[in-house]
Amino acid sequence: MTVVAGGAAAARPRLIRAINEQVLLDHIRRSGPVSRSELATLTGLSKPTVSAALSSIERAGLVHATGQRTGSPGPAAILYEVRPEAGFVLGLDVGREYLRGGIADLAGTVRSRLSVRTKAGDAMARVQELADLATKLQGEAGIQASQLVQTVIGSPGVYDPRLDTLTLTGRLSGWDSPAVLTALRASFGATLMIENDVDAAALAERVHGHGRGVDSFAFVSVGTGIGMGLVLDGKLRHGSHGVAGEIAYLPFTEGSGSDARDARKRGSFDASASAAAVVRAARRAGLRGASSAEKVFAAAARGDAVAAAVVAEEALLVAKAVCSVIAVVDPDLIVLGGGIGQAPGFLEAVVGQLRRLAPVLPDVKASVLGTETVVAGCIAAGLDQAWEQLVGQISPT
Known part of the structure; x- marks a missing residue:
């Protein structure tokens, strides 16, 4: 004793x-x-x-x-x-079409930034492309891999540290294979962190966007996929199983055919309101040239009545999801992001529906951050983690 x-x-x-x-x-x-x-x-x-x-x-x-x-x-x-050169942080955003990355020093100054279109045919090829992108970023920043003290990858899906699994990876085929985590760790080492891409975007909003100084807010991303990052008491919340913010699985109508298949794979709300769902709705309504959600929104902006009706229905669906968040969490702020969330006029349409649906109306704003949002959030998360580790390495005197 x-x-x-x-x-x-x-x-x-x-x-x-x-x-x-x-x-x-x-x-x-x-x-x-x-x-x-x-x-x-x-x-x-x-x-x-x-x-x-x-x-x-x-x-x-x-x-x-x-x-x-x-x-x-x-x-x-x-x-x-x-001292900025005490170490460097690598942030990577893995998407279906693009891979983006950046390296920042410990003062938060970005030393290099790159974006490349992926050509990967499978998950392991995508891992190699990420490793190649990291090498290019290091060369542009003028550093060696040994100077990186933290790497954060923003990825679709949910990482559960208790089970060491990555699941619900959506449209990245094969990305939930256990072999992917093994390959990523082999490429990036022990300092690798996996962060949900929408959660990373929420971190970027907290540091660089509308979320600065806001105690509680929800970042709702609507585009190719759908997700939410939730900041409460100034901290990003993941939940007990890592699925906090997975609003793609809110139980909206599953429909039939491709809608039902999408609902089973990616969640009912995703099947109802993602960019692909907007295109399907426009085609069913008889809109010509509806090859992308962007073209549907552009047609609505030109005054096309069919496209305008599709956009109005999309705004209603998103407002219902946001209303659910307001009723459960009551945040100070809602930030809309993603290609649809940031589309011209969409914010006003959603707010109009919320005035009718929601018990209270918090501030609702469209994100002003661009395509590098996830990378910025990964760097922010990496800096916080890096400083914790570096302080822990100081030898006691």
Whole structure:
């Protein structure tokens, strides 16, 4: 008993130091450049405690002195900020048609960004294309693979860490095979994280978009596929099984034929309201040239009555799904994303239906982030994870 107690007592100061270092790093990341006295004020820690923790993370190469603040009484204060070259984060977005990626340093500055059309005929070929894209990004950023401290892949589907499985991968044929996770880890190493692509987009909204400073919001993506990222109390929520936000499976009418097949594979709401469903509805209504949802929306904008009716029905379906989210979660904000969610005039149509359906009407906005949204979210998630790992590697003094 004495040995255990002594060990616990010895470990306690190390734990406290690690916590202090994490707190300081977090404030420097978000507030820097910042001085020691400002860090003491921000954290509530004593100046000696701040000095000790700051010295530790500076020796570890995570922060550096970047200048002095002058113009106030007393000696000039030394300012500290994150040392960007302490590591790099790779974010990748794996889609059915395109692969996108970016590399950022630890200060969050993007050093390289690329987008390529995939030619992969199967899942394993897609893994190789991701690895090739990562190599190109590293070359453009001027870094080696060993300098990457975190890799995050934004992927359709749900990753369950308890079972170590990737499921519900939608239109990426074969992507739910266990061999895919094995191949991804072989290509990207132990620091690989898998994040749902719509959840990653929600993270991008929290950092760069309408979600900045918003405590709770839902990012609803409607396009080739349908999904939702849910941020509550400032944190992305995955749920007990990783399926929080999988609104594609809301029980809308399954229909028959291809609609019913899509509903079984990808969820009833996806079968009713995705881009493919918009095209099917337009063709059934007799709209000529309805080869894509974009063309249907364009025809509606030109005043075509048939196309306008299809778009109105789509707005009603999306409003019903959003109304369900409002009734269950009551978020401060709804952000619409995806090709349909961001289509001109669609926001207003959805809001019009929500005024009739919803018990309350939160702010509803269309995302202003572009095609790099998932990559930006992956980088944001990677930076948070990277800093946690780097702080944990600091040797206690």
